Each structure stands twice: as C-alpha cells, then as structure tokens.
Amino acid sequence: MHVLMIECNPNGIQGIANALELGHDVTLVSADPDFYLAASPLAKDAFAHPRCQVVKSAQAFSIDELERLAKEIHAANPVHGVTTYSEYHTVHTATVARSLGLPGMSVDGALNARHKHRTRLTLDGTGVRQPRFAHVDDPAKVETAVREVGFPCVVKPSDGTASLHVLHLRDEQDLRDYLAELERVTDYGRGVVRIPDILIEEFVEGELISVESCVLAGGEVVNLGLTDRPLSGFPHFIEMGATYFEGHPLQDELFAMTTKVLNELGVDFGFIHTEFLLGADGPVLCEVNGRLIGGIVPTLMKISSGVDAYLEVIRQALGERPELPFPGGTTAGGHWFGAPVAGTVESIGFDALADLPGFHSAQAYKKPGTAVDRLAKSNFDWIGHLIFTGEGREQVNERCEEALGRIELRMDVEVAR
Template identity: 30%
Template sequence: MTAGKQEGRVLVVEPTAACRGILLRARELDLETIVVSYDAGDRLLPGDVRDLADELMILDANDEGLLTAAVLALHEERPLTGIIAGFEFYVEIVARLAGRLGLPGLPVTAAGGLRDKALMRAKAAAAGLRVPRLTTVSSAAELGDAAAAVGFPLVLKPRDSAGSVHVSRADDLAGLRRAYDWMLADPRTDLGRGMDGRAIVEEYLDGPELTVEGYVESGTGDAASGTRDAAAGTVVIASVTGKFLGPEPTFVETGHIAQADLPRATRDAIESYVRDLCAALDLTLGPFHCELRLVDGEPVLIEIGARLPGGHIVDLVEIVTGVSLPAVMLAAYTGLDLGTVAPPRAPRAKYAGIALLIAPGVETAGAVSGWEKWQAGGDILEAELYVAPGDPVPPLEDFRSRLGHVIYTSDSHAEAVARFHEITASVHIRQGDDDA
C-alpha cells in the first residue's frame, strides 16, 4: 500500500445522501465498500452514492433476519472491517451485528435509547437533564388523557421516526386527534417504514431551535480544548448550527447556518448539556446529530441520533470547521486511525448556510422564477432543484416538502441570515397550471 492507503472491507446499510462522504473517503483510502439497500421506492439510492460503492447488495434491510444472514455470510467469506448504519433506522441492528462480529460499534444496550424518543427522554431526565414534559400513546383512545397530562399547546411525534415525519403542533384536542388520525392514515412510507400508532405527546417548547453536530472518540478529555470524558470516549463538539423552520403546525426545516451566533455562556451551556446527554445515553462512538431548543436561554432536548445530519449540514460543518463528519464516521466504525482517515483541514469560510426551498400550497410544480440569480459561483457553492414542471409537490409536512437548495458562504452571521432571506424571498415555484 502507498502512504495513507488502508486495507479493509466496509459495509454501509441503506446510505442516504449524507453518507456520500463515507464512500468517497473510503475510495480515496482504497477501502472496499459494500452497500446494502432495497434500492427502490423511497429507498432508491442517490445516484452518486450508488456509483461510489464497489459492490451493491440489493435486499430488504428492514428485514432483520434477512440482513443478518447476508452480513454473516459476507463476513465468513472475507472478514468485514466495519459496518455502518446509513440512517438512524438501522442503528439498532447495526449495533447488534457489530457486537456479534466483534467490530467497532455502539453498545447494544444503548441503541434502543438512541432510537425510541420516549426512552431517550427518560434516560436524559434520569441524568438530571431538562427534557419536555411528555407522555406516550399507542391509540387514539389515549389522546384525551395525554393532552390533559401535558397541556396545550403540545407536539405529537412518532416514537421512532425521523425527518420531522408526522411531527405536528396541536393547540386543542380536535387538532391533536386530526394529527394522530393522519399519522395512521398516511399511506406513504419513510425508507419502507410506516407508522405503527406509537407516539409521544409532549409540551411545545417555545424558543429558537438549534442542532449540535459532533462525535465521540476514544481518549481522554482536555478541559482547555472543550472536550470531556463520556462513558467510553471523548465528546467533541464540531458545530452548533442555527435552524430556520417553515410555518407551524408542522416543523419543516427550511435552512441552516453554521455556526450559530450565540453568547459564549449560551454556547458553553449547550455544549455541556450535549456532553452530559451523550454520557446519559451511553453514546460512546462516532458522529451524532442533536436537536434542541433554547427555552429562556436553557437547552432542552428534542432528540439526538447516532448518525450524520441531513439537509447538507455535513457540508456546512466541513466548510466552516474543516471537520468531515462522514470521514469521522468511517474511522469510528472501522477502528482505523482518526488522524489518517479524517485529518483536520483548514476552514474555507467563516459562515456557511443553506436555503432549502419549499412551496406552500403548491400541488404540482410549474415554472420557477428567481432561480437564475442563484447559480453556483463566487459565494454560491451549490444550487439544485429537485423538481421539474409537472412533478407532484408533497404537502408541507416534513423533509419531503423540500424542493431544492442553495449553499452559500458569508463573512458574517448577519450576512448569512440576510442571504437566506434573500434567496427564499426571491425563488418561487408556481402551481403547475398557473401561467401568471
């Protein structure tokens, strides 16, 4: 091997677009990659992700028995170096497989708390961390008691979903019942999974929403560097990212800015909260994506996942910090040297943002106005539309409602915020039958 090249065989289960960097870095290091995917319907692989895989194994990864048999056969044929969950739905099965094969992975006992939002909150509360007031439901008959226990306004969300799917604010019991009935009736799936009726009903948190991107690596912490020992590793905070949301009652993410502009004391409180949260949930390995809200300046958990963030946040983080979270994930779940697999690089800009385009009220995409101004060049790094005239437009409910994006850089936070508003105010996706 030449310097920096590695030997090994890495399997990635149902990689989403954020995992492109994992496969790209693996290719640069001469690591062999195998992607396991259903590769159809809402699990159709992004083209660039498919192209970067050395081998594609098509099977239903939602069938744990089928996936387990396939992975065991691959490992027996030639040992795997690591196995990575391409999305949080596969965190538990990957933890079990890694434990069975003796590969780097999350503790099997921790994986449930990183997937079940009710269990996640219970573990955080037991560690003394502030979480929303909540209760759980599994049928419509329980909604009245749940609302009485929590109080309005409140939020309904599935216990183990992602991407803001069927997360909805309700201001009265009728609204709560409508949201729950729609959750059960929705025929769409997310990576082949539908809703099973299990949900949490929790207090509405009134405050700005942020995400925290970071990772856990083995080693000892250093107070001067802003790290702290967790259960079996050191928590490193890469970015606290500001978030823009669409109109409620849903919570569609419409943009992000890395890094958020926060007072030092607030930033310190957020970082301390997230480190303590990682310890409480026994999140001991690899990248995480934590969502929280500031309520009266105090961080309160929305959720944390042992996965890469979506919405191109990994790109924003790398632009402003030089940290490649996909490369960090590759190193963590193979046990390869972090400095070799994910060497630190110089930041490219002080701030980076993304405007995620939505079209409230539009059912079929038509003409797009204002788009020509935002083509890549200068401080505009990337611009892409996901729809063409005649394409159906999903209702404004979750990540599926986003119809395009523009990634840009800025020298100041105020400039980044202004650019976001300029983009979203100027680009309009019209109704398909609207000739105006």
C-alpha cells in the same frame, strides 16, 4: 478495507463515493436501492463502481434477517467497518457491528437515542432539562395523555425523523385530526415499520439549535460546533435552514448539557446530532440522533472546516481516529425551499444567484415532470437548497434569504374552477 453500509441517505451517497475513491470496498444493504438512484446524482456511478456491491433485501429492517445477511456478506468478503447515515437504521448498525465484533455504538445507547420515549424516560430525574411529557404505547391512549400534558402540546411518533408526523396541537379538533391521520401511518417507506410508541410533550417556545459532536473510542465526547435550525410550516415543524458555526452565547452550557445527555444515554461511539430548544429558562433537550447530522450540514462542515464528515464517519467505523470538523474562519449556511402549491415541476433555475456575494452552490431535488406537494408538513416536502458563506451566521442567513427570492421555479398547477 470493506465497509458495510446499512442503508444510507441521498446526501450520504457522497460518503460511499469517497470510500470507493480511497480504494475501499463498499457493500450497501438496502430495501430499495432505486430510492437512491432517483434522489442522488452520484448514486448511478457509485453503484456501478467495481468495488461497490448493492444488496437488495426487502427484509433488511428485520434485525434477525439483517444479522443473517451481514454474516453472509462477511463470510464472502470480510467486513472491517459497519456504518450508516440513516436515522432509521442506527440501531441496526449498532447490532450488526456488535455481531461482527467491529467498532460501533452500544446497542442500548443506540436504542436510547433512536426511540424518543427511551430518551425521555432514561433522562428523567437526571437533572437534564426536558419538557413535561407523557409516553404511550397505544394510539388509543393518546387522548388521555394529551389531557395530562395539556394544550398546547406537541405530539410525535417515538421513532420518527425529518419532522414527519410531528404536530403542534392547539385544541380538541387538532387532536381528532391528528389521530385520524396517524391511524393511516404504518410505515415510513423503504421497509421501515413504525413502532406504536408516541410522545406527547409540553410545547416549548424558543429557537431550535443543535450541537454536533463526535464520541471517540472509549466514550470521550468531543463537541464540535452548533447548527441553527429556523423552522417554518407551523403547526408542523419543517426545518428551513441551517448554519454551522461557533460562538453562541449559550455554547458552553449547550456543550456541557450534550456531554451529560450522551453519557447518561450510553451513546458511546460515532458522530451525534443533539437538538435543543432555547426556552425561557434555558436550553431544553428536544431529541438525540445517533448519527451524523443530515441534509446539507455535512457540506457546510466541509466548507467551514475543510474536513469531510461523511468520510470521517467511515474512517471511524474502520477503527481509525477521525479528523474532526470544527467550525473555521468561514461560516457556511443554507436554506431549503419548497413549492407554494401542489403541482408538477417544469423547471428550477438558479442563474440569478451566481453573482450574489458568498454564493457557493444550489441544487434542485426534483426533475422536470415531477409532481410535488405544497411545502406544508415535513422536510420531505423540500424541492431544493442553496448554500452561502459569510463572516458570521447573521450575514449568511441574510444572504440566503435574499437569494430565495431569486430562484426561478416554474410549475404546472391545476387551477380549481
């Protein structure tokens, strides 16, 4: 069968490799294929595979151009499934699936999840607990909206991802600095143009946790498990770890809220990642992502459940009923790490981790000679991760924390004189 992948993400190249192994044809449409070659060790072999076609299109983020291109690809080699692992391209994927008459999320559902202001506005008045918020479609209106919500607050682009340009504002100076920074941001790279909509939200203190779900054909929501998301980098919001598990005291409430949220938004197909803040009065919806959770978590799912979620995304897109990765007897978790200062990576070593209890794997994202920024603003500042297993999330997180101190990171740093 023929799978059309609308962009991807570096870890998602594993899904492309899996589909090729099973004998499927894969066409990847990307504005910048070289991005994956630099970011994923699997990309070179996958792209060279005789059943893999990589189509470079600088206009791929344009819905009209993408639909035209997809129909052209379909005419040459009939497409049986359309999917993505990319947050930026969930609406594009839903639109192309609809155009080709293939399984996929409703376009309205994809828009309601993708654009955070649509999530808030659609759920307003439904009984779903959300922070107080204001939505503006012009940066010139942000200052007034901040006054409406009040300090402290959180400001975020409606179409952002990976915590990019999400900031906790404490006062007027923070607001002025943020507006000056945002004025310079017109796109997110790889042809992804930023929409002008911005959300200003009440700051909710509490643990960040997500529900991983799969919406089966017909709209049946199946909640799979939970992922904890420790944060760092305040006033920015950088995810520094993740553990895939079950058994949280609020699990039943979180699952029920997720089902209601997805139904209200019209999110009716695919693997979904829904984030909550555990506030003083109970879970508060943070955001909904209409795709499989990113980063290392699909790997954690596979370790715990034995099910490859990347492959199940593809199987569902092809019209099959996916096997679902419910957490198993083993809990798996990982932590990301970054550089304490800006500089050039000389080496990243993991030799001291191999003998630690529960060690599964570690990976560096940056090659020697690569310039990196200090871990400070978003998930894009990560330079590697490590993964451990254990009997529960507390043990796993303890093992990860201990291991972080054993990573050998050598950098060339210019010292100010």
